[in-house]
Amino acid sequence: MSDPVDKLNAMAIFVRVVERGSFSAVARELQTSQPTISKVLQALEARLGGKLITRSTRKLSLTDEGQRYYNECRLILAAVDAAEHSFQSGRERAAGPLKIGSSVSFGRLQIAPRLPDFLKHYPDVQIDLQLSDQNQDLVSEGLDVTFRIGALNDSGLIARLVGNTHRVTVASPDYLRQNGQPQTPEELGRHNCLMFNLLSSQNLWLYTKDTQRHEVRIKGNAQSNNSEAIREMVLGGLGIALSPIWLFSEDLSAGRVSAILQDYSTLSLPIYAVSPANRRQSARVKAFVDYMAQALDKAPELHINK
Template sequence: MDRIDAMRAFITVVTEGSFTRAADRLGMSPQLVSKYVSRLEEQLGARLLNRTTRKVHLTEAGDRYALRVQQVLDDIDDMDSQLNDLQEDARGQLRISAPVSFATLHLAPLLCRFQRAHPSVNIDLQLNDRKVDIVEEGFDIALRIGHLKSSSMIAKFIAPVRLVMCASPDYLTRHGMPSNPDELKNHRYLRYSYMEESPALPAHAWLRPPGSELSGGMICNNGEVLLKAVMEGSGIIIQPTFICGAAIGEGKLKVILPEYEPDAMGLYAVYAHRKLLASKVRCFIDFMEGYFGDPPYWDNFDDPSSS
């Protein structure tokens, strides 16, 4: 027997004044209502109602119990109503984990427009380039960039992420423009420490050939720092165009070996469950889809050195 159903049966008998009227209101037989109340009395070890052929009367224990039961049932109904509101309307706090550089460069306008469309959603954005544990750390969504491996998480593709190799005109004047991968062996490299190692990224191996890096190379876990360093003429980088595309378009960087460009990665929205998805999460994923364009707006640049 469900304890909550028994409590509802008891309190309905109290408010209606009889088992018959309570049964009509609950849509069940008087015998079942009586059974619920009797089982409840057995579990509590106390008589809650004195029954007569015409009416029921609360005992002292029943009177005290009825007050507490009504409060419990009201709290349950309020909780159910709030959860239903969360499912039907986009509201509540949306916790998002996102890569640092992508978020600082491209996420703020999207979040502002999303909140204008869904003003009842509060955003808690945490920036981190490490792979967070969505469930353990309490995130609703994690934005991830890469070639996602199979996992129990649900991943929604948002946009392609193009990678290019580039350096400043000043650096290339001093060290020469490589014409083939072999010539990369004599150059300085600025490497992103979280760069994936994958067959889909053959150029990644070029950026650190064994024993070939000159002194003055750099490794960093932030792409924007590497971008500023490479524009100062410090070496060669492979970076996503959402970081370096504008600098290429302005002539501050030149693309190296475009015919050997690595395979594109992807920007994904990753979340824990497909079923019973909260409306705030579903609305945000739907809002992101197609937002950045196809191709993404950060790829709409011309490399002056290619013309």
């Protein structure tokens, strides 16, 4: 392994194995075999004179030396990436695999429908869209970019604001017939309110009117970590929800739900495109984030008066 390029390649493979936690996953990414990945790591360990990774039947673990080497490799590879990007600036083509993360609802309703048009413009990109309603770990899951809605808690990430989504208070006509329609936010305290429990302000709904702020502690007999589950509960007449307007845009048009408390403004939620801090944004990542930012800005279903 005297060739510097081979050394860098081995370091990059080692870093990907650590981040993915799997030899076979990296082999699939690189379109090679698991034995090939194992041989590269064995050769790297032989050159260094020590073990980097210990393998059990369930998972991979770094040795103390492996952890130190992994930290150094990430810095070296980031520096190499930055140098190449500086040299290639303006010439890099958007091509290759692009692994995107998102919540289930946002990915299904806002990202997936836009992929055909994006890929018409960038036919050499291969998309892998991973959906989860838990905050995805970009490094361990090998994500190039993920989309998050709401305030960000992890300051160690590169985040770009790509849009905002207005929220609307909704209930089914059936629920409102049986329980009455609240005229003020304070009246929500007497209603069955459905909580989306991944937001930090899950049981505190905020409204403003004429510069006056209304904070309402809501309660109800159902909650979920999936916004489409909340939608189904609302459609079934179970209660009232405060949700992104794009989740109910078709239901509002069809009369399946009614928007209530429309004289009051609600807090919009920011939409961020988030990338790992130690990984240079490739041309394909930048192209996709730019595309989504433009698409979301023009999307009428994200805005109340647009």
